[in-house]
Amino acid sequence: MSDLDRLNNKLAKLKGSDEGHVVAGVTEGIVSVLLTEIEETILPREMVLTNERGERFVLIVTGRRLLALDGPGVEGPGQADGDDAAARIVADFIGPFRAFLDHAREIGMDAGRPHIRIDPTMIGCSVETLAAALAGPDNGPSADPVDAALDLALAGLRLAGGEIVGRSGAADLVARLDPFAAAGAAGLAQVAGGEADAPSCLFLSGAGQQGMLLARVAFRGEAALILAPAEASGDLIALCRGERPETAAS
Amino acid sequence: MVPTERMKSLRRSTPGCRSLVYVDLKARLVLCSDSDLPVPPQEALDALCLRGARLLTGSLRAAADAALAEPVAEAVAVQGGRIEVYLCTPAAPDEALCGVLEASADPHVALDILRRGIDTILPEDAARSPADLQKGS
Known part of the structure; x- marks a missing residue:
């Protein structure tokens, strides 16, 4: 199965259709699929999403980054670079593009080689930056996942450069972590x-x-x-996905 | 049904599972595998096997058993949109199931399905030699 077939199948499943055209209402699912696809795309690729009125959004992706986004409501490419380029792509993604997905009754998806030459110096926007922006300022990732992980722990060690720089939590559990730090932490890293x-x-x-x-x-x-309760696994995974842990959000 | 078919069935029933390998931890050998990649590179599957062996055997495993005060049975790694899961085979301590999930997958759902399926890959009455497995017997 080609990458295009796989992506279209995913979209079809999300929208409950077998014909590549899909019914809107699950924007989050489509955004999640697109972020995954961007994360896995190395070679230059153009993704075209078309709604039932024939309106199109074009995403140019390469090197696991979204380089450009064009469609209704998006300003021209301009000359912005670096952080400016990322900020503009984020604004277009969470603005006009997300509105396009929200309002579409049907979405068709196509992908192929870009019709324009890709400037290798373009930086674009990473999936991490897009995901953080989509989560919003109130639901964004913790400023420091290491701190957040220690907050979830029954006991914890803070390591910097392989050295223990802090201990917290129940003393008996810290006593179990100390030998692990000496014998197993390097292997885990x-x-x-x-x-x-x-x-x-x-x-x-x-x-x-x-x-x-x-x-x-x-x-x-x-x-x-x-060392943390088994229930903390979901929050730990969320930390590394750039999401805010449920316990921290409550 | 041969082990490779059981692996295919298990992977396909696990949402978001891209690759699944059943490995011998001592030999650090991929016994059978299934992947939705058109041509799964053997090196990537071997690397997954090696990471599983490093996690679930040797001094790291012994230290982790002591820290947890129980034997390690599972591991999950998440980084940069990549999720990997590792499960020891309950009926065969030297064997394990290692999987790669897509970034949007829920590893808890995957682990639950893989836990229930791991012992079906190679039933207890089947031969467990690597050679037999690789032949798909």
Whole structure:
């Protein structure tokens, strides 16, 4: 199955149709699919979304970034670059483009090679920035996922450069984390890998769903090594998806 | 149904699951796999297997068992829109199921389905030698 077939199938499933044309009402699902697609797109690609009136939005994507967005209500490309370009793409995405998805009764999707030459110096906008903007200022990611992870913990260690720089929580559990930091934390970091600008989370748990989980949350050179209730797994995953944990939002 | 068909069935019934590999942790060997990628690169599946082996065996595993005060059975990794899940096979301590989920997938839903399906990949009465598995017997 080609990438285009896969994307169209996803959209069709989201809208409950088998014919590639879909019924509106689940904007969030389409946005989620598009963000996933942008995240997975390396080579230059043009995505065209068309509504029942023939209005079109064109997204130019390459290198896991949205480089350009054009359609009704969007100003011309202009000369903005860097942060300005990202800010304008975000504004167009959450403004005219989202309104286009909200108001469409049917949406057709097509994708292929771009009809324009892609300027390799264009920076565009990352999925993380788009996701954070879509979440809104009141639902955005925590300023520091490491702090947020420690807030969820029964006990935790704060690590910087592999060294323990802080301890918190129940003393008996901290006493379990200390030897793990010496014997296992480096291995955990090796498996988790690391992109300095994106939070990462890796957690281990036993067979029982009522027990604890051992987690490492890392961001920008710092990490939290924590023991947390099993129920915290959803919040930990949300932290690394740029979402606000439910417990923090309440 | 041979193991590869059971893997395909399990992956397809797991929402958002892109790749699934059943591995021998000691041998660090992919025993069988299924993926929705047109041509899944074996190197990517091998790397997934290796990460599973690093998490679920050796000194890291021993240290984690001690910290949790129970044996590690599962692991989830989330980074940059990529989600990976790892599950030890209850009936075979040296085997595990490793999966790659798409960014929008719910790992809890996936884990629940994979937990229920992991023992069906290789039923207890089937041979467990890597050679047999790779032949799809």
